[in-house]
Amino acid sequence: MSSGGYKPVVNTVRHSITTVSKRKRSSISEPSNNHEPVVVHRPHTSLAPPGSSRKPSKSSRRRRRVRKERSSSSVDRQWVFSASNFRNLKDKLVLVxxxxxxVDNASNHMxxxxxxxxxHLDWSRRKHLICKEISRYNATILCLxxxxxxxxxxxxxxxxxxxxVHKRRTGEASDGCSIFWKEKLFKLLHHEEIEFDRFGMRNNVAQLCVLEMNCEDPESKLCMQSSEQTCTSPRRLVVGNIHVLFNPxxxxxxxxxxxxxxxxxxxxSQEWGNIPxxxxxxxxxxxxxxxxxxVASADLDTRLHDRRQISGQSELDTKRSPFRNQHAVSASQTNEWSQEELQLATGGQATTHVRHQLMLNSAYAGVPGTLRTRDQCGEPLATTCHSRFQGTVDYIWHTKELVPVRVLETLPTDVLRRTGGLPSEKWGSDHLAIACELAFMGEGC
Known part of the structure; x- marks a missing residue:
């Protein structure tokens, strides 16, 4: 799936997690100069008579939950670099x-x-958290x-x-997709939108932008050319942004x-000169x-798959424990597709195969990560976490003209579980942002 492959690397990322005793109240002092947290335990005092048992009050349970969440939220996300040395490539961008x-989706699915x-669900608070987070990553292109x-x-x-630029979903839904770019570093050459309902595929939307690096900006660190050089082949790329239908x-x-x-x-890509x-x-x-x-292989035979299981999502079953993620297919299910379903999936009337012509690699699968945050494919173990699901559904893909210099690790799943779900005190959405630094291969500005 990626030319870089996936090689598990243990202890690539150091996490410092301060735990709080379940039986004792703790007072956490300021970290010392060696940055190691010091935990001081105070003796436990009980007002209940000896031998009696008393359930914690609601306020006590809430305080305990808040302390646990703050401890989990304190873990920072780290950048990890590719095993190949791409740091010296000069034309780079950070895509998030x-x-x-x-806001409406949250209120409709409480x-x-x-x-x-x-x-933590209040948008007036979340929007500032999200923007501050984006700034920390020094993002240059955003797909939201x-x-x-x-x-x-x-x-x-x-x-x-x-x-x-923004594209709202068709129909009654109020949300949509947005692509942003740093104005000093890029200029927009072309923008188009996809309304899937025009093709009989619900009210979801997608966006495509053609962006060009701004080599004329003297402050740009993306195009570090000397004054004698001329920009004969400006760096351009197609950026696609999509939010696929949920219905499994x-x-x-x-x-x-x-x-x-x-x-x-x-x-x-072809129209603009076979650009990345x-x-x-x-x-x-x-x-x-x-x-x-x-996406990874560019070919799929629909006859080998049940359309109800093709996305790998678990059925939402309230009787099952939170965060349970199942992918098993029932033996009673069949792989039969109607002609209408095949037409929607493949785009043709006389084929059962779905194909595309892009040779795509996953940015995360191309950069080794830790076993605490990555699966066997090299993808994050979880990019979203709420009371009914914890798993990965968010991705960044790129063609071979772009290479991943580094990616931003997600949070370990045990840390996510301790938060009780997202959003939290530190993270402004029920998804985690995924980010990578991509570099252009070959000659350019």
Whole structure:
């Protein structure tokens, strides 16, 4: 799936987690000069008579949950570098993909956030957390999903030097997709939108932008050319952004949406001189799914898969424990597809194969990570976490003209579990942002 391959690396990232005793109240002092947290335990005093048992009060349980969350939220995310030395490549960009958790989506699905403190779902707070987080990563291109307060974001990100375009979902939904870029570093050459309902594939949308590095900006660190050089081949790339349909049972539509985006991205790349392509977004599909395999291998035989299981998502079953992620296929299920379903998935009337012409690699699978945060494919173990699901559905893909210099590790799954779900005190969405630094191969500006 990636030319870099996946090699587990242990202890690549150091996490410092301060734990609080369940039986004793703890007072955590300021870290010492060697940055090691010092934990001082105070003796436990009980007001209950000896031998009696008393359940903790609601306020006590809430304080304990808050302390646990703060301890988990204190873990920082780290950048890890590729095993290949791409640091000396001069033309680089930092791409961030982030599902922001639409305000309306959150309020319409409160069962997913029943154990989240109300203030952590407040958009007036979350939007500032999200923008500050983006600034920490020194992002230059943003692919955002579930954006239903674009004006708020646009105003905040403009203050940070970004310019952006937005496409709202069709139908009654209020959220959509947005692409932003650093105005000093890039200029927009072309922008187009995909409304999937025009192809009979629900109200989801996708975006495609052709961006060019601004070699005329003297402050740009992306194009470090001498004054004698001329810019004969400006760096350009196609950026695709998508939020795929959630419904696990409609694998035909999900597959069709991904196929259509990749088809149009390839066409744009050819029209602009066979330029590189980067695809990001929420595919609502797991790394062990057929949809993931389709993106990575460029070919999928629908006859080998049940459309209800093609995204690898678990069925939401309230009787099962939180964070349970199942991918087993029932023996009673069949792989039969109707002609209409095949047409949506493949785009043709006389084929059972789905194909695309882009040779894509996963940015995360191309950079070795730690066993605490990565699966066997090299993808994050989890990019989203709420009361009903913990797993990976967000990705960044790129063609061979781009190489991943480094990627931003996600949080270990045990840390995510201790938060009780996202958003939290530190993280502003129920998804974690994924980010990578990509470099252009070959000659350019």
């Amino acid at each position: 993909s982030y599902n922001l958790l639409g 069962d997913l956030y029943y154990n989240i403190l109300p203030q 999903q579930e954006v239903d307060r674009f004006d708020d974001l646009d105003s905040l990100l403009k203050n940070r030097g970004f310019q952006g 049972k409609r694998g035909d539509i999900k597959l069709g949406q991904v196929r259509l985006l990749l088809e149009k991205a390839y066409k744009l 392509v980067a695809i990001a977004g929420d595919l609502n599909s797991t790394p062990n799914s057929a949809i993931y395999d389709f």
